[in-house]
Amino acid sequence: MHTLHTYLLFHVLICLRQNGFGNEIINGHKAKKNSMQYMARLTGRGGCGGFLVSEDFVMTAAHCAGLTEVTLGTHNLNKIDRNTMIYSVEKQCQHPNYDNNTLSNDIMLLKLSRKAQMGKKKIKPVKLPSKNPKPLKAKQKCTVAGWGLTKTAGNSADELQVVDVPVIDLKECKNLWGRSLPPEVICAGGYNTPKGICQGDSGGPLVCKGVAVGVVSFNNKSNCDYPDLPNVYTDISQFLPWINDILKKKKYMIEKAVCWTTRKSFKRVHCSAERHHCARPLVTMHPLIKFLLFHVLICLGQNAFGTEIINGHRAKNNTMQYMAHLQDSEHTCGGFLISEDFVMTAAHCAGLTTVILGTHDLNKIDEDTMVYGVQKECVHPDYVYPVMNDIMLVKLSRKAQLGKNIKTIKIPTHPKFLKENKKCTVAGWGLTKTGGNTVNKLQVVDVPVIDLEKCKFVWRWLPPKVICAGGYDTTKGFCDGDSGGPLVCDGVAAGIVSFGEEKCDYPARPNVYTDISKFLPWINDILKKKKC
Numbered sequence: 001m002h003t004l005h006t007y008l009l010f011h012v013l014i015c016l017r018q019n020g021f022g023n024e025i026i027n028g029h030k031a032k033k034n035s036m037q038y039m040a041r042l043t044g045r046g047g048c049g050g051f052l053v054s055e056d057f058v059m060t061a062a063h064c065a066g067l068t069e070v071t072l073g074t075h076n077l078n079k080i081d082r083n084t085m086i087y088s089v090e091k092q093c094q095h096p097n098y099d100n101n102t103l104s105n106d107i108m109l110l111k112l113s114r115k116a117q118m119g120k121k122k123i124k125p126v127k128l129p130s131k132n133p134k135p136l137k138a139k140q141k142c143t144v145a146g147w148g149l150t151k152t153a154g155n156s157a158d159e160l161q162v163v164d165v166p167v168i169d170l171k172e173c174k175n176l177w178g179r180s181l182p183p184e185v186i187c188a189g190g191y192n193t194p195k196g197i198c199q200g201d202s203g204g205p206l207v208c209k210g211v212a213v214g215v216v217s218f219n220n221k222s223n224c225d226y227p228d229l230p231n232v233y234t235d236i237s238q239f240l241p242w243i244n245d246i247l248k249k250k251k252y253m254i255e256k257a258v259c260w261t262t263r264k265s266f267k268r269v270h271c272s273a274e275r276h277h278c279a280r281p282l283v284t285m286h287p288l289i290k291f292l293l294f295h296v297l298i299c300l301g302q303n304a305f306g307t308e309i310i311n312g313h314r315a316k317n318n319t320m321q322y323m324a325h326l327q328d329s330e331h332t333c334g335g336f337l338i339s340e341d342f343v344m345t346a347a348h349c350a351g352l353t354t355v356i357l358g359t360h361d362l363n364k365i366d367e368d369t370m371v372y373g374v375q376k377e378c379v380h381p382d383y384v385y386p387v388m389n390d391i392m393l394v395k396l397s398r399k400a401q402l403g404k405n406i407k408t409i410k411i412p413t414h415p416k417f418l419k420e421n422k423k424c425t426v427a428g429w430g431l432t433k434t435g436g437n438t439v440n441k442l443q444v445v446d447v448p449v450i451d452l453e454k455c456k457f458v459w460r461w462l463p464p465k466v467i468c469a470g471g472y473d474t475t476k477g478f479c480d481g482d483s484g485g486p487l488v489c490d491g492v493a494a495g496i497v498s499f500g501e502e503k504c505d506y507p508a509r510p511n512v513y514t515d516i517s518k519f520l521p522w523i524n525d526i527l528k529k530k531k532c
Contacts, residue, residue: 049147061234084354087373348387391516498514
């Protein structure tokens with residue numbers, strides 16, 4: 001389109017009708033539990049709605065580009081639990097013909113950093129139109145949902161709102177808008193009805209008979225409560241070839257540096273100067289050695305990944321602000337913030353999708369609590385499952401907001417020897433006794449360092465580069481449930497919870513931690529480059 005035409009059309013939309021991006025629900029009601037499991041909340045600098053269309057992709061509006069996190073599995077943005085999944089955005093597939101001025105072709109697919117974990121109750125994709133969909137009839141009832149404002153100049157909602165809206169004849173819609181509409185749209189709600197969308201949740205779905213037919217695009221910005229113009233949605237059926245091509249081929253993006261792990265199975269390569277992702281390097285070790293190592297640990301020691309605190313006490317407020325809780329729908333680990341970009345944890349915790357900072361109480365998610373997605377997992381290249389070189393750095397989906405409740409912890413600056421019986425601390429949210437329950441409030445306990453030679457003798461075998469502390473000749477230590485937490489000595493994170501004996505209350509063997517000081521060149525290289 002000629003630049004002058006684009007300019008004029010843009011100002012026709014703005015000046016004549018004062019339209020705005022549509023993003024909240026007007027005169028709706030709370031969505032029922034276990035409904036609309038496809039709904040996604042997109043955040044970063046601003047917020048948008050979206051909806052899951054496959055295990056890899058979320059659909060939203062193209063004008064929502066730039067948001068970095070996708071939240072699935074909850075209707076209540078204040079309720080982040082085990083069913084809530086937070087993903088970073090690996091790739092933005094904005095329609096190639098999208099026009100930011102006219103909002104033509106206002107549609108985008110977001111590739112998630114990892115496959116969505118589908119569930120019967122919390123996370124499911126929504127159907128898209130078939131190849132030859134029936135045209136929508138005027139006054140046909142459809143639904144739209146979102147977390148945006150609930151009235152003009154009002155507040156956004158924390159709980160998902162939903163409302164029924166009638167489809168409006170496209171010719172009538174064009175007449176009302178002054179024939180200044182993009183061609184590939186649907187109109188529904190916002191005209192001759194007090195129900196519809198408003199600013200705050202663009203990108204959400206217009207759903208008719210269980211099928212997502214539209215993407216929230218724009219509306220009459222000046223008046224959401226009873227606008228004189230229809231709400232406008234991008235018509236998904238007009239983009240099916242483009243959508244299906246992406247969903248079928250699952251385009252992969254390889255950045256400036258091509259990793260050696262790239263295979264011919266990557267059908268398409270897309271270059272980007274803005275983001276950097278590399279496949280995790282493969283550990284090359286003979287399978288027999290892996291097998292024997294695993295069973296030496298299991299059979300000799302009956303060890304378990306260390307994950308809860310035994311005979312400890314609640315952590316005091318405004319302490320241990322570096323503590324992180326890593327989770328997905330099934331598993332949890334501990335971790336600790338070492339820079340505004342990275343959390344350190346155990347390598348055997350790989351695969352968790354959400355990082356929570358700023359709270360000691362997992363039941364208390366308030367304005368001081370920050371929830372992040374995982375952009376990249378930096379597993380040590382020499383890690384061997386389950387516990388050799390058991391260290392990992394997790395890059396957050398955005399920089400941590402440091403403050404009163406969120407701070408980093410120091411790590412060693414050089415290899416350091418810890419004296420026997422030196423008192424250190426370990427903390428976590430795991431079990432408090434063998435076979436017991438996990439806790440929601442952070443627990444902490446003092447543990448004595450154990451001589452490494454004595455530890456090796458008791459265990460009969462240990463991986464290299466470890467520290468032993470607690471869990472032997474004492475009733476204090478950790479147990480299954482919060483691997484990845486820090487062993488802190490003199491205010492410095494010296495170790496990472498790795499494994500211990502299956503019996504936690506009074507184990508016959510020491511607790512074992514990865515010795516952070518043995519990995520400093522690898523750690524510092526990642527922190528300096530901010531990538532792995």
